Amino acid sequence: MRVALMVTCLNDALFPGTGKAVVSLLRRLGVDVEFPQAQTCCGQPMVNTGYLDEAVPVVRTFVEAFEGYDAVVTPSGSCAGSVRHQHRLVASRSRDQALGRAVAQLTPRVHELSEFLLDVLEVEDVGASFPHTVTYHPTCHSLRMTGVGDRPTRLLRAVRGLDLVDLPLATECCGFGGTFSVKNPDVSVAMGTDKVRHVVETGAEVLVAGDNSCLMHLGGLLDRQRSGVRVMHLAEVLAAQEAVP
Incomplete structure (x- = not known):
């Protein structure tokens, strides 16, 4: 193939x-x-x-x-x-x-x-190990246009050492929206602020998503709040092979 x-x-x-x-x-x-x-x-x-x-x-x-x-x-x-x-x-x-x-x-x-x-590939356990507490944000297009459903969370749950915690109001938009964030910056920031508040509430160390555009937006807000939460793309977590205590 x-x-x-x-x-x-x-x-x-x-x-x-x-x-x-x-x-x-x-x-x-x-x-x-x-x-x-x-x-x-x-x-x-x-x-x-x-x-x-x-x-x-x-x-x-x-x-x-x-x-x-x-x-x-x-x-x-x-x-x-x-x-x-x-x-x-x-x-x-x-x-x-x-x-x-x-x-x-x-x-x-x-x-x-x-x-x-x-x-x-019909693979759910990709051989990853990532001993951290993670929450997952389902991006709008992956959820509503592409329709990935629960595939990302199934993959994350199979990662050794990873503790996946639910994100409150997970399906709400993060506010980035590509050109939307340029044309409507105040609304975009307000929506993003709501989203990162929920992220922080989870107590997660890492916010994961399947689109770096959304992570760029949310990561900037998390950094400015000095939240201590880092962002990572799903691919980076699935490629990780960190030692599990």
């Missing part, structure tokens, strides 16, 4: 450790993942702000970069959701039938990380 890593532009630019964690994790599970150099943005920022015509070349580049792979795995529920739901809209708007066919063939092979581990 040929597997490609769709690292996402945010991770490539700001959180390269997440991409490395995915590679380390998959190699440990016997998957020789490749990194197509031609990949760029999934196009979600353009689509979300109404620039669908401008997103056509981005979708075309995506198809060309990942065609020929049996599976494409990405550490982002948001970007996986964008590819699976928005690319068809963009291709349809372009009236390029060849692009439409290519998108239809490729999108079912695009998987968010937890989906790939549980649904494709």
